[in-house]
Amino acid sequence: MRKGNDFRYHSRMDQAQSKLAEMQALYDVNRLELEKSRLADRNKLFLLVAGGIVLLLLAGWAAYQQAMVRRLKLARTQFMAASEEAQRQSRRAQESEKMKTAFINSMCHEIRTPLNAINGFSELLLTEQEPAARQAFQAEIGKSATALTALLENMLELSQLVSSEGPLPVAQTDICLLCTERLELQKQLGDNPAVEYVNEAGTDIAIPTNAFYLTRVVDNLLHNAAKFTAAGRITLRCRNDESRRTLQISVSDTGIGIPPEKQEWVFERFTKVDPFKPGSGIGLYLCRLIVTRLGGDIRVCPEYSGGCCIRIELPY
16 A cells, blocks of 8 residues: 555656656746847847948948039039139230230320321421411421320329229219310311211209319210211210209210120220221220219110210219
8 A cells, every 4th residue: 555655656756757847848948939039139139220320321421422422513613613714814814915915006106196296397397487387387286285195194094093992072063064165175176167066965954073074074975976977966965864863964976886796895995996096995994984983874875876876874
């Protein structure tokens, strides 16, 4: 009986130990599977982090490449703009050099011509006894001296205006009287019976302006009109636009006119519509410089036909 009980006890113990071993093995297997799962999760996390870092690096590299491309494009654009500007400046320098050369040649001619006339007629005046001839020689000497003086005055005024800045001093000026006097003077200097001088300056127009420099502008415009009008009419007009507070002065003629493509070009330095006509090529440039300093505008009227018309607009 006792032996049977021992046998059953040992049998149960063996079964318990067997089950315990199975449970231990199952625990070990589960533990290994859990560790394997954790390792797989760690690997996935590592791969995910590594992939994110790689993506960030790629995104940063792409952004850097795009920034470099933009910088290269900007540098190329700036280089092309600088190259074009350098080419423009080079062309302008070459044109300026050509214009200066032409100006020097023109000035030498313009100075030499009245000097030769003064010298020649002075020598004739010393030997001529006929009163009428002597008077004619004196008149030619006076005309040449006046032309030379006007040329030098233009050069001095141009130098003063270029070297100074700011608006010109102004004072109340009778524009009608100024224009009438300058037209009459040009009529006497021109001494051409084939040209009719028409005064449409009006009356009672007075504005604050610089009378000295405005006189120079009107004289230049009238002189140019007389120079290029062999026969016909020269008209000086003044109009006061009180609503716009603007004075308009225009000089029109029936001369050779200015081609449309040169109507802005003629206001540049050392330019001449007709290179065979006397002149320094700075008259209209000086006019625009003065009018601009007075706060106004001067240009050729494109709608005018049958000659040339230059209009000045001065605000007040």
